[in-house]
Amino acid sequence: MGVVLSNGLRDLTDKMEYRIDNEKRKLKRKQPAQSEKPYGCNNWCPVNENETDISPLLQLKDWLKQEYLKTIPNLCKVQKAMRETFPLQQRDINNKPPMSVANVKIVWPFLLQEECLIQYYSISTDKRDAKSELMHGLTSKSALVYRHMKKSN
Numbered sequence: 001m002g003v004v005l006s007n008g009l010r011d012l013t014d015k016m017e018y019r020i021d022n023e024k025r026k027l028k029r030k031q032p033a034q035s036e037k038p039y040g041c042n043n044w045c046p047v048n049e050n051e052t053d054i055s056p057l058l059q060l061k062d063w064l065k066q067e068y069l070k071t072i073p074n075l076c077k078v079q080k081a082m083r084e085t086f087p088l089q090q091r092d093i094n095n096k097p098p099m100s101v102a103n104v105k106i107v108w109p110f111l112l113q114e115e116c117l118i119q120y121y122s123i124s125t126d127k128r129d130a131k132s133e134l135m136h137g138l139t140s141k142s143a144l145v146y147r148h149m150k151k152s153n
Contacts, residue, residue, distance in 0.1 A: 060085050061108075069107040075115065082116045086123050101149050 060081045067073045067081075082089075089108055093099055099107070110116040122130035138145060 006039050054088065057085050061088055064108070064110055073110075078110055079115060079119060082110055082119060083123065086120070089120065090124070 064078065065083070066079050067078055089111065092107055093104065101112075105112055111120060118131045120135075121127065128135050
């Protein structure tokens with residue numbers, strides 16, 4: 001006759017442990033990502049159009065386009081309007097597919113001016129000394145920025 005190696009209890013407990021481990025792995029996979037914000041962006045806050053009335057922001061956006069056409073725009077009001085429309089800027093820039101630099105210039109013309117670009121960077125990253133950090137980043141990555149801008153034109 002045959003020799004009994006085990007009563008099957010060990011096999012059963014091993015299978016149960018494997019099952020528990022597999023279920024734990026499934027739970028870990030199903031958890032949503034901690035953050036959906038893009039790399040480096042602390043204020044990832046596109047406006048939720050279902051919860052917020054964006055008509056005042058859209059009016060400000062239109063006003064900014066008109067102000068850009070003026071010979072001497074009111075830069076103080078422009079910076080205030082750009083700060084207030086930040087959620088729309090985020091929404092437009094981070095849309096899929098991403099907006100090209102040429103389209104940004106049409107939709108948010110002031111955003112490509114130094115003061116507004118630094119303000120945008122400062123708001124989106126929560127950096128106090130945004131200008132020096134942005135300039136350092138542009139210096140170290142200027143070739144990459146140039147290739148991107150050349151490709152998007």
